[in-house]
Amino acid sequence: MIQTIAFYMFAIIMIASAVMVITARNPVHSVLWLILAFFNAAGLMVLVGAEFIAMLLVIVYVGAVAVLFLFVVMMLDIDVAAMRAGFIRNFPLGIVVALILLAELVLGIGAYNVGAINLGTPPAGDASVVAESNTAAIGALLYSKYVFLFEIAGIILLVAMIGAIVLTHRPSKSKRGQQDIGKQVRRNPDEATVMKQPEVGKGVEL
């Protein structure tokens, strides 16, 4: 009962906010609706018992990725009228993408109804994983059976990160603006100020 109410609440809000993402006129509103959709997706994950994935979804997508989206959308001066002008021109392309997605959905659901895919016999120890907590079970799988794929994914991300830094990094040419915090902290009154007592009518030589 409680699960059913929760499921329909999360599902309805998620679909409604997903519709609002594409219909909202203001791009900032779109991103905010997208965040609501992410959040409700996390709620659905909790309902199926994947609380670890749900929390990661909120931390990574809502907490970091969507903030950057929001940043970009707020900073850019997006002209909605100009974007609408391209609508007719891109309409056939949109139809093609929609048809491909529809075909994939139909095929996917059809294949799912036929039965589970069978690529090999599951190892004998698989059933014991279910009893553990979510986090421990994911860890046990990632670091034993899928350790190679996991490490490869990590290396790809590392390469992407270094690539982004290399592409955007500009070494500053000017000498000004370079600050050495250690030097600033070490500064003391003795080297920063000089006491002079000039005679009346004479200036100070620095």
Add this chain to the structure above:
Amino acid sequence: MTEFFQSLGMSYEWAWGVATVAGILLIALPLMLAVAMIIYVDRKVWAAINLRRGPNVVGPFGLLQSFADGLKVFLQETIIPSAANKGIFLLAPIVTFTVALAAWAVIPFDAGMVLADINVGLLYILAVSSLSVYGIIMAGWASNSKYPFFSAMRASAQMISYEVSIGFILVCVVLFAGTFNLNDIVRAQEGFGLGIVNAYVVHPLIFPIWVMFFISCLAETQRVPFDLTEAESELVAGYQTEYSSMSFALFWLGEYANILLMCILNALLFFGGWLPPLDIDLIPWFDIPGIVWLLLKAFFFFFMFSWVMATVPRYRYDQLMRLGWKVFLPLSLVFVLVISGYLMATGHFGAAA
């Protein structure tokens, strides 16, 4: 609590619903009272360090000052700027306040005394605290005014930066405890230090990460040295500039609820939570309820927050970013490696090592 309501003759669903609402009220209402008192404490400590008297007129010792302020704010008119984006402008303080309260669902006040005893409690707190930036960004953008917008930009960059190092620091604690459940993390600290001290912080590898955690907490809650979002000399009042009346008060309440949450987290993760400080029964302090220990520890950390506020000058923005990305991030990453290596070497993980 669900069982109690079931014994009154309710069905499970109704009993669960009523018990949850009762639990939420039992946490939220005392929390609001605590926020009011903690604002008073904050001002008193600040005043004492500045050799002033602080609030001392309303009620005995000025104890009712926060309530007088609250009443004043409540009676004011809510002004919405004509150029503001109305819906988001009104939503922003509500989001800030709700998110600040939501994190309290997983805080254990005593053994098993918790609203939602979930397996991923610590991750839940990270997730909720990463949401709290939205209230500020929405407020800054919807105000349609340049100072709030600058402030929102600063706040989001700052909170994202420090969340990274807080995440790594929490991983270190989780490595020691072996669980994300806050109740179990506290229980794992029982007799941790040489069999007598109930705290993680006595361990030479954990003390430095606690110091980093404390500083990151200051940055995450935008307290002084890191309160660049409301640096009054540059940004008027930051993202709250255009707000008045209750919408302003909701920001204020949410901010202090977040600060209290961070104090409680310090106590739970590093100082043994609701356990008494020592695991030996010198005086009969096992009879003192755990919630008293937890609140005492949290109060001590709040005093430290106020102390820092009264003594440390504000950081410059580039220094803040440098501290987050070039000092805390590499340091906490190294500590994750060192601590997991240490735990593997000492056989902490038992059969897995």
